[in-house]
Amino acid sequence: MLVLLVEDDRSLAAQLIDFLQFEGIEVDYATSVSSAKEIAAQTQTYTHYDAVILDMDLPDGSGLNLLSEHILGQGVPVLFCTAATSLEDKLAAFSAGALDYITKPFALPELAIRLKILAQKQASQTASIFELDSLFIDFSLKIAKRGERALVLSPQQWQLVSLLAKHSPKPVSKDQILAHIWPDQDVNNNMYKSLLTRLRRNISKATELELIHTIKSQGVVLRCNDE
DSSP: OOEEEESOHHHHHHHHHHHHHHHEEEEEEEHHHHHHHHHHHHHHHHHHHSSEEOOOOEEEEEEHHHHTTTOOOSSEEEEEEEEEEHHHHHHHHHHOOSEEEEESSOOOOHHHHHHHHHHHHHHHHHHEEETTTEEEEEETTEEEHHHTTOOOOOOHHHHHHHHHHHHTTTBBBBHHHHHHHTTTTTOHHHHHHHHHHHHHHHHOOOOOOOOOOEEEEEEEEEEOOOO
């Protein structure tokens, strides 16, 4: 489990990081709105985080701004951990998109269990949804769109994009793809290349950002860049 902690109190942050790591939770750390934005710029969105722990009052602004400006990306559960105790603050946090709220001081085990429950609930709700750039896929409803453009995918293309989305942003090897789509079958290289080409052309037209990349010696990846 990987979470982002946005907290300006470095002493408290150090305690939190140590405790969460002991609980098996990895932590990325930002001290302010601006440093959180820098991380966002580097990672494009926080979609790879299982949850975000966010303080309300930060040195250069409010944690609410990170939610209202959609800097934290889509579908990432946010837990506010703050000294702000008023009902107005709580309502503002939930209105901005937070899913949980805990006030300081708090017990470290309570925060850890809230965090785990939050991530588990959100994962069960969002497992069928995948979003990247302007690509939107609902696997449960078999709906795929690139912006306003509906995508018509064959059964094998659905299998492939599902596999790539599951592992995104990490690459999937050719052997994994062959075993997933053609189990117990002898498949020639032309069939593999043809399927990959058709899916790539379906997802990205000439004016759209390419999202499917072939990485030498690693395989195929679904992400915004090929680095």
